[in-house]
Amino acid sequence: MIKKIWLLGWLLMFASNVYADDRAVLAQVERSARDWLARIDAGDYQESWEQASKLLKSKTAQAEWVKSTMALRSSRGKVTARYIATAGATTSLSGYPEGEYIVLQFYATFAPQNLVLETISLGKTADETWQVVDYVMK
16 A cells, blocks of 8 residues: 555656646747747748748748748738647647647737737757747638
């Protein structure tokens, strides 16, 4: 009985450490995503491309990124609020190599009263940072 209680205590302690690690990673990823989105919100589309991952850059030329993102965002107006809706980890994204990815979805409101769903996928780099690999707005 004492062994079972000790084992249960050890498992709970381990699980809480894993949960704390997951929360720290999510906080880091969310901060990276929000910093990157701030560039988009400010109209710094070229800077957003430059700060994106090599994977995004290899799929979309800088001029194409700037043009398409400008067209997508300029008609929306100013962002008034952004709330995280979902977050999920995966090792595969369609069209990308195997790796560590986190996909975040945000509800964003734009003036005047326009609600959109933003999906931003980030990949873990060799130096343990998270960079944007994909951005979609619906």
